[in-house]
Amino acid sequence: MNQEKMKSSPSDMSTSPSVMQEQKMEMFAPARIGDSYCVSPDPALQFVFAMFALMTWLGTIVPLQPDAMFVTGFLQLSLGIAAFTGSRMNLRRQDPHGNINLILSVILGFAGGLTQIAKAYVMMNGLETTFHSWMLSTILLVGGLYMLCFLPLLKEAPAYVFCEHACVCTGFICMGIADILSVALLKHIGVWFLFVFAILALYQGVSEMYALHGKKIWQGPKMPFHSAKNR
Numbered sequence: 001m002n003q004e005k006m007k008s009s010p011s012d013m014s015t016s017p018s019v020m021q022e023q024k025m026e027m028f029a030p031a032r033i034g035d036s037y038c039v040s041p042d043p044a045l046q047f048v049f050a051m052f053a054l055m056t057w058l059g060t061i062v063p064l065q066p067d068a069m070f071v072t073g074f075l076q077l078s079l080g081i082a083a084f085t086g087s088r089m090n091l092r093r094q095d096p097h098g099n100i101n102l103i104l105s106v107i108l109g110f111a112g113g114l115t116q117i118a119k120a121y122v123m124m125n126g127l128e129t130t131f132h133s134w135m136l137s138t139i140l141l142v143g144g145l146y147m148l149c150f151l152p153l154l155k156e157a158p159a160y161v162f163c164e165h166a167c168v169c170t171g172f173i174c175m176g177i178a179d180i181l182s183v184a185l186l187k188h189i190g191v192w193f194l195f196v197f198a199i200l201a202l203y204q205g206v207s208e209m210y211a212l213h214g215k216k217i218w219q220g221p222k223m224p225f226h227s228a229k230n231r
Contacts, residue, residue, distance in 0.1 A: 084109065137180045
């Protein structure tokens with residue numbers, strides 16, 4: 001009798017609590033780093049980048065006072081740290097998209113946050129006429145053009161993801177040119193592109209969170225040049 005109790009078939013072992021727990025962990029954390037599992041940070045990153053874009057949009061549409069600008073700069077820096085951490089996680093998970101996330105964390109987080117703090121400082125000390133954010137403008141312009149080169153890599157993605165990437169690139173380019181040439185209208189056009197990017201990024205973040213739980217929500221059509229063999 002004891003020997004019979006000790007015997008167990010492979011099917012019984014597969015349903016043991018420890019094995020089931022391990023299978024559950026693999027489902028929610030497909031990538032493993034060393035001795036620990038690493039879940040995809042993409043849902044959180046999409047939220048962070050959407051907040052970046054919304055703060056930039058709001059700060060342009062509604063002019064901020066120096067104290068509010070100062071706080072916004074520190075918020076951007078804190079979000080930049082979160083975005084940088086998530087980007088490194090993506091790179092360690094061997095996700096190539098982590099490179100784009102890393103670029104966004106530098107442009108929107110660190111460069112944008114430090115520029116906001118510097119601008120608030122010169123305004124508080126009556127030095128506004130000596131400040132020009134042309135360094136940030138150059139980063140925005142070059143970053144937008146650089147990321148635009150990656151757009152063909154998204155031809156297999158849903159149309160809204162393709163448009164999301166195109167919007168953030170266009171927004172960066174417009175804002176960079178607008179600041180360098182002092183064209184206020186072009187800057188407003190650029191931040192509205194960032195607003196559209198923020199909405200699409202939030203939807204993508206929700207979609208990715210559902211995907212981590214094995215569920216799928218509506219993703220819309222593919223791009224017209226999407227390969228027929230992958231449909």
